[in-house]
Every structure is written in C-alpha cells, then in structure tokens.
Amino acid sequence: MSWFEFNGLLPFWLMVPVSILGMVLVWWWYYRESRHARAPYRWLLPSLRAAALGGILWMLAGPTWVREWVSGELSRIAVLVDTSGSMDLKESDTTPSSRLERATQWLSSPSERQLGWLDQQRRRFHLRLFPFSDAGATLAEGTPSQTGVSSVWDSTVDGSNKPTSLRLESGGRRTEIGEALSSVIRSGGVLGSASDSKGKGEGPGEVPGQSAGTSGEKQAGEQPAGATKPYAAVVLLSDGQSNSGESPSSVAERFAQASIPVFAIGYGRESEPEDLGILAVEHSRSMFQADSFQGTATIKQQVPVGRQYRIDIRSNGQVVWSKSFESDGNPNRAIEYRIAGEKLFGAQQAATRSKAIPLDLEFEIEHAGQDASEQNNKFESSLWGVIRKNRVLVLDGRGRWESRYIKNAFGRDTTWDLQAILGPEEFASNPFPKTREDFSGVDLIVMAADSLSSMSPTQLRWLADYIADFGGGLILIDSGRDKPPAVFGNKEVDWLPVSFIESETAPIAISALNLELAAVEQRAFAFEQETGGNRRLWESFPTPRSARRVQTAPGAEVMVSGKNEDKQYPMIVTRRSGQGRVVYLANDETWRWRYNVADLYHQRFWNQLAQWSMQAPYAVENDYVGLDSGERVYGFSQQIPIRARLRDAQQEPLSGVRAMAVIEQNGVRVQSFPLAEEAQGSGMVSGLASGLLAGRYQVRLEVPGLPTEAIDLETEFLVHPPEDLEMQQLASNRSVLEQIAKTTGGKYYDESQADRVNESLQALRTGKIEQSRTLLWQSYPWFLAIMTLLALEWYLRKRAGFI
Numbered sequence: 001m002s003w004f005e006f007n008g009l010l011p012f013w014l015m016v017p018v019s020i021l022g023m024v025l026v027w028w029w030y031y032r033e034s035r036h037a038r039a040p041y042r043w044l045l046p047s048l049r050a051a052a053l054g055g056i057l058w059m060l061a062g063p064t065w066v067r068e069w070v071s072g073e074l075s076r077i078a079v080l081v082d083t084s085g086s087m088d089l090k091e092s093d094t095t096p097s098s099r100l101e102r103a104t105q106w107l108s109s110p111s112e113r114q115l116g117w118l119d120q121q122r123r124r125f126h127l128r129l130f131p132f133s134d135a136g137a138t139l140a141e142g143t144p145s146q147t148g149v150s151s152v153w154d155s156t157v158d159g160s161n162k163p164t165s166l167r168l169e170s171g172g173r174r175t176e177i178g179e180a181l182s183s184v185i186r187s188g189g190v191l192g193s194a195s196d197s198k199g200k201g202e203g204p205g206e207v208p209g210q211s212a213g214t215s216g217e218k219q220a221g222e223q224p225a226g227a228t229k230p231y232a233a234v235v236l237l238s239d240g241q242s243n244s245g246e247s248p249s250s251v252a253e254r255f256a257q258a259s260i261p262v263f264a265i266g267y268g269r270e271s272e273p274e275d276l277g278i279l280a281v282e283h284s285r286s287m288f289q290a291d292s293f294q295g296t297a298t299i300k301q302q303v304p305v306g307r308q309y310r311i312d313i314r315s316n317g318q319v320v321w322s323k324s325f326e327s328d329g330n331p332n333r334a335i336e337y338r339i340a341g342e343k344l345f346g347a348q349q350a351a352t353r354s355k356a357i358p359l360d361l362e363f364e365i366e367h368a369g370q371d372a373s374e375q376n377n378k379f380e381s382s383l384w385g386v387i388r389k390n391r392v393l394v395l396d397g398r399g400r401w402e403s404r405y406i407k408n409a410f411g412r413d414t415t416w417d418l419q420a421i422l423g424p425e426e427f428a429s430n431p432f433p434k435t436r437e438d439f440s441g442v443d444l445i446v447m448a449a450d451s452l453s454s455m456s457p458t459q460l461r462w463l464a465d466y467i468a469d470f471g472g473g474l475i476l477i478d479s480g481r482d483k484p485p486a487v488f489g490n491k492e493v494d495w496l497p498v499s500f501i502e503s504e505t506a507p508i509a510i511s512a513l514n515l516e517l518a519a520v521e522q523r524a525f526a527f528e529q530e531t532g533g534n535r536r537l538w539e540s541f542p543t544p545r546s547a548r549r550v551q552t553a554p555g556a557e558v559m560v561s562g563k564n565e566d567k568q569y570p571m572i573v574t575r576r577s578g579q580g581r582v583v584y585l586a587n588d589e590t591w592r593w594r595y596n597v598a599d600l601y602h603q604r605f606w607n608q609l610a611q612w613s614m615q616a617p618y619a620v621e622n623d624y625v626g627l628d629s630g631e632r633v634y635g636f637s638q639q640i641p642i643r644a645r646l647r648d649a650q651q652e653p654l655s656g657v658r659a660m661a662v663i664e665q666n667g668v669r670v671q672s673f674p675l676a677e678e679a680q681g682s683g684m685v686s687g688l689a690s691g692l693l694a695g696r697y698q699v700r701l702e703v704p705g706l707p708t709e710a711i712d713l714e715t716e717f718l719v720h721p722p723e724d725l726e727m728q729q730l731a732s733n734r735s736v737l738e739q740i741a742k743t744t745g746g747k748y749y750d751e752s753q754a755d756r757v758n759e760s761l762q763a764l765r766t767g768k769i770e771q772s773r774t775l776l777w778q779s780y781p782w783f784l785a786i787m788t789l790l791a792l793e794w795y796l797r798k799r800a801g802f803i
Helices: 012-034 041-061 099-107 117-121 136-140 177-186 194-200 248-257 341-345 401-412 423-429 449-454 457-468 531-540 590-594 599-613 734-744 751-762 780-799
Strands: 002-006 063-071 075-082 125-132 217-219 231-238 262-266 275-283 286-288 292-302 308-315 318-326 332-340 356-366 378-386 390-396 416-422 444-448 473-477 498-500 512-515 550-552 557-564 567-577 580-585 625-628 640-646 659-665 668-677 684-689 695-702 715-719 748-750 768-775
Touching: 012 041, 041 063, 041 780, 075 099, 075 177, 099 117, 099 231, 099 751, 117 125, 117 751, 125 177, 177 231, 177 248, 177 734, 231 734, 231 751, 248 734, 262 734, 262 751, 275 356, 275 378, 286 341, 292 341, 308 332, 318 332, 318 341, 332 341, 341 356, 341 378, 378 715, 390 401, 390 423, 390 599, 401 416, 401 444, 401 590, 401 599, 416 423, 444 449, 444 599, 449 473, 457 473, 457 567, 457 580, 473 599, 512 531, 550 567, 580 599, 590 599, 625 695, 640 659, 640 668, 659 684, 734 748, 748 751
Parallel strands: 075 125, 075 231, 231 262, 262 748, 286 378, 390 416, 390 444, 444 473, 473 580
Antiparallel strands: 002 063, 063 217, 063 768, 275 292, 292 332, 308 318, 308 356, 356 378, 498 550, 512 557, 557 567, 567 580, 625 640, 640 684, 659 668, 659 695, 668 684, 695 715
C-alpha cells in the first residue's frame, strides 16, 4: 500500500493556492516578453518557467512517498464497543461527556501528534471495530445493526495515515454482550465486514474477513486466498449491563476453549445513578363516556427515599389527572389512576358516523433533582372512546327459552343497546321490519329461523340488502321440533348457509359437540387458550336433545358439528354474503350450558358470537369508504390489520378495484401495499402492515375510480417501542465484565486504566507493518525534473531569439 504525505514548512491546503498564484504571476510576467514571439514559443516558454517555479515551491510542502507492507502475519484483534442506551449516560451534571463519548475519545485521535488507541496499535495488530447493542449476532455476517451501528472500522482497509476520528451513536434498547461475543465463535473466529468486499476484493472462494498477509512481504490490506487466521483477542468496551440474548458467562466458556482472551474495559460508576421514569402503562383498549378510565403506571424510583415527584396525565394538551408522590425506597412502583370519562371525551364528540373516537394520552413524570435519563420521563398511549353502543335486535314470534336467555345476556352487558320483540303479542303489535329504514343503525339481528316465514318477499329483499350491502350480521336459531320453514326452500333466498335434506326431516339427538378446524382460530368459539383444552370443553357441553338435519350450502363453513351415532351433522354454520355474515344454529338449546355454571359460558359465547357475526366498526367512514386500522396502540413488531369497505355511488359493494393502503408518518410515505378482497363481490378489502418502527402513523387509501372526496379519510395508530430493558439498570456491572475476562484468560480494566491493555496485548503480537519513506523534495529525480524544465526553457528561449 502506498500514498503521498506532505510534511514540509507549509501545509498542503496552503500550498495549493500559493503555488497556483505564484505560477500564474510568473507565467503572466514572462508572457509580457514572449507574446511577440512566434508560436509555440509565446505560450510554451512561460509555461516551462511556471512549471519549474511550481516544482521549487512544492518543495516547501515536503512531499513524501510512503510505502507500507506486512512482514509476517498480524495478530487480529476484534474491538467491540457497546452502543446501547445506557452508554449514553452521563455520570453526573459535572461530567461533561457520556460513557460512549469517553470510550470514543480513547479510541480516536484528536490530532496527528495526539494519537488515540486505534492509531497507536494499528501498526502492531490487524484491528477491527464493531459497535453493538441489541443486534450483536449480525456481526458475523457483517450486516450493520439497526439500533447501534453507525461506523465499522478496519485498520487494513482504512489505509489512510490521517488520524482516526469515530462517530458512534448510542440508542439500543437492549445490551447483548453474549450475542456480540458469540459472533466471533459462530464465524469461526472471523467477524465479517461490509467493508471487506469493497476494500479487499474477495473472490468467490475466500472467507469474508480473512487476515492480510502470510510469511514474506505483502502489501498492507492485501488478502491471500485461503487465510483463516482467527482472532487473537477481543477488546470489549462496555458498562457490563448485559440484559438480553445469550448469557455472557456461557459464551466466555467457549472463548476459553478457543483460547481467545477477552480484555474488558468498564465504563460508568458501579452505584446506580438517580433516575425517575415511566416504564409501562396499562389500561383498557376502549371505554364509554359513562365509565371511569383507570389503570396502572409502573414507575422507576431509583432515587433516595422521600424524593417528591408528580405524575401528570394529559389529553389534548390539558391535564386531566395529576398527583404528587414520595419515593418509598422500592426500585419500581405501580401507581393506580382513575379519571372520569367526561374529562377525556370533553368536546371531542363532534358530529361523526363512527362508533368511537380516538382518545390520546400523554403520561409525564416531573421532579426536581438529578435525573440519569430524560428519555423515560414521558409515555404516549391511546384508546378508543366509544360514543355509540352496538345495537342488537332479538326477534322470536314464539318467545322461546333460548331467545329469552339471549335477551337477558345482552341486557346485562352494558356494551350493547338491546331491542327485543319476543312472543306473539309483541310480534303482532310491533312487526319488524315495517320499512327499509328500520334496518338503519342495527348492527346485529338474532332471530328464530321460523320468523323468516312471516316476512314478505319485499321484507326478505330488505334483509338481504341489509346483510350484503350494509354489512349487517344475522344469526338464525332453528330447532328440529317443528317443520322446516318454507322460506328455506325459496330459491330467491340464496344467502342462507344451509339447506334441508328433504328425505330426512325428523329431528336428531346429539351425543357430543365437536369444534371443527375452521373454528379453532376464530375468537367466537374460544373459551380456552390451548386448542386441545378448548376442544375438550366443547365436547363436555350439554348436548341438544333436538336438532335440525341440514346440509351446508355452497360457500358455507361448518364451525361446530354434532355427533349422532356414527354421523356428524352441522350444528353451527356460517356464510359470508356481500359485506355481512349469516350464522345458522341447528338447535335452540345453548341455554343448557348454564347448568351448574350460570352465565360462565352461555353469556360469553353469545357475546363472542355476536361480535364475530356483525361487521366490526370502522374508525372513519363516509358513503363510499370505511377505513379502520384496529387498535389504537400496537406493540413493537406486531402486525397491524388494515381493512376497508368500498361502495359505489349507488351504495353497492365496489368490487374488482385495486385498493392500496398508504402508511404515512408526519406526511412522509413509509409503506404502501395492496389490499386483497376478502370475498368476491363483497367490496371488503384487508391487509397487514408490518415492520414499522416505534411512532405514530397515519393510514389512508388510494382507490382508482373513486372521487377524491370519497377517499379523503384518514385514521391513525401508535406503535410502542420494545420493552426498554436498557434503562432499568444503569449502574456499571463490573462483576459481569470481570467474569468474562477471568474465564477467557483476559483481564479487566477500569476506564482510567484502559491503556494498560497494551501490556496484555503485547504478548499476542505477531508480524509487523514495515514502512519506507522517500523524501521526494530531496531526491535526485525531483532536482533533475526542475533542472530539465529550466534547461529546456533556456534552449527554447535561445531558439526563439531572446538570447
């Protein structure tokens, strides 16, 4: 490897303008005399004189040609620098720099005369620098970490003789010392680097990160094929707070087996610094205005007992809850809060077609005194404020036990707005529906199957439109005790999920219920988290004594089946119809599930089934489009469901269009993806957003063919950052670093003793970098070049007649 240096009286940056100015002046002065000469002497003579002067002036810059090569093979040292969030900590208000800044200052060179550790050792070892935080495992592949890596430095790739200046940024939410060290072992002692392939020109058969040089002389940075020399040692700069990933102690044992010592340099105080912050907030995902908003906030109290602090909760910039506390000596403390719903809703209930409005909250802790980190002083959250309950209509002209128990189940649940028409008298005095508008605002209809027989063809068309076009939910409850309703044989009613078996009209008794595979992942049928336990629970439910024999219609799915002798018969069947759903129950005896357990399963089942059957509300909607992104808050790396409902100007489902979901943050497009139609002709599309970092995001639609005002809707959601393990313990964990060093045969040094690591590394040194320096400005070629220019200028001057 070769390069030029300038070590003269004048620096390079000053020499450039001085030489240009001097050469221009000489050329112009000479040209005043030679301008009357014939070509080419008029311009050639000034140019030769100016070039000779330039050569003489550049001697003042001291040009030097430096050639460097490796003699033998340099020992390879991996330098791992912790860039996690705790390394950004300043020990006190009087400490001007953070832990990471002090580590960077030790590694870097402030000037050519004050060399940092990297520049001091780069001629003794092959050094490679790798920052790490919570993605240490990527070191083996050379892929930069997403959370801590801003620079990767290699002493053989960076052949410049300029002082090394590093820029390392902290910010990782975890420290994975074990994973970072394990990368050395997993790669066979080789840590790859993206810079290798660029700087060394590796071939297909070479191993990324192979050491430069074998015996003999090789250019610095040159890499022979097949070299696989492992690392001789690892220098680890960290505060020792390993809180994630593989155990450092177990990795250290593998280092000991591989005879790779780790020399650890510890940063930070061993005593926990004072810090107050909000670690987590828990509350419900939605609430009604009449409810009280309540939950718990987990507070970090790493302060002396009796320290006063205050917690404020803000909504729309206004403080809605505030309370002062004194630290009680516990490192973490759960604080409960309760806020009247009216304070959160306030004036937000503007005219809207949505069932809920977003309620954004900001939690903040305020106190006087020292604070190790201000990053955990605020916490954002959000929930849905429900302004309209789900409306359910229960219809049964005969007023069966099943319908009455269902009515009571919805009536006891405050989330439902219940209307019931039960029994012959109520059915006669209040027939439903009287007009098409009677369906408006109804989210779910639960009705006895024989009630369909009392509807006229016009009313049946209204019901079909309510399901298909407006996304209404319909649950039909049948029984095998009566003749099949005639409407089930009506070909115009093509949205039913079942049909009758004409030759088998007698009712059947069921010996056991079986949860089908299609229902396993559906929330409507889940009572237990474990699939096997949930199936067994369904099998234990009291079975119906009389059920209808039916067969599934095309496009329908069986959710629950019943066993009769050796045959399985559909008991609960569902089918999508346009934007809505129809659910059919072949018996009316779920009320038997209350035996000995009351409402434990019965009320829960009907609540879950109702929520699943009706169309989930949209966060924002108009006559054309409904748009929703599910919850208000999602965890880090959690997938976000995006769904939309599309209609044309005639309020018919809009099908076959390419709808795109656009995810933006502060007006900048972050992600976009197509939404797939859930069922052909339904006009309902959905998709999943993933891979989003923590922050607040907005969602909008792009739908070709719809007017701009139709898609001028936007909803948003909040992605919380991953659990911040990093800021829970901030003291330097010297014991971890000492254990790593002792197990691997290395040593531990405090940051004030960091330079002592040189003594330990000296015994591992092999090979060396040799260098030759040629002072060009004192060399014969330089002198001969200047004399040649002057001699040629004198000869041509004589030819031109000036002598």
